[in-house]
Amino acid sequence: MSLPSDIIYLKNFLRDDLRKLIVSEIEIFMTCSNHFGDVSGYVDNSFNWYSPPSCEALMLNLLPQIERSTNLKLYPTYSYARVYKKGSELKKHLDRKSSEIAVTCCLERTEPYEFHIDDGTTVHSFDMKVGDVLIFPGRKYYHWRNKYYGSKHIHCFLQYVNADGDLKEYKYDTRPYLGFNYEFTSEQVKNEMQEYYK
DSSP: OOTTTTTEEETOSSSSHHHHHHHHHHHHHHHOOSSSOOOOOSSSEEEEEEOOHHHHHHHTTTHHHHHHHTTTTTEEEEEEEEEEEETTOOOEOOOOOSEEEEEEEEEEESSSOOOOEEESSEEEOOOOOOTTTEOOOTTTTEEOOOOOOOEEEEEEEEEEEEEEEETTGGGGSSSSSSSSSSSSSSSHHHHHHHHHOO
């Protein structure tokens, strides 16, 4: 089954040395954090990190390639890292406004953990391998992961908005610049998060 033109699957896209560097940063921070809450409320039993420095840098550096892939001029909004653990489940959802174009990157895995996208006609399932990248309109298509029975699956998410579209005000997720944490987003974004993920 062919994919819609706005779902782009890039296999073995991330260089191994770059991927390992990002994984190291995430694991160092995870080890140092006794507790780190998931503000989305969607994924229990997982480690979550808004705006990891290496992921913010990756989002910025991949911008030209993501623009070519989508044929859009884009603004970066925010990045996010998640470590899925046994029992994790990503509920079926649409993304918030800052995630008009979503990019999910498989950084490391111990077992397969399929990612599903419903385009309204067909459910597409992706067994993403290490280094694979998936680009899709996060507000257009419902997407999810079922319960995870493996031990560890590490992803980072890079989010963008159309620079010429209705959501361009969400550039940097309304933060002063990339790298700032969630507390620096506008009240509009904070309110959206509270309402959207109840």
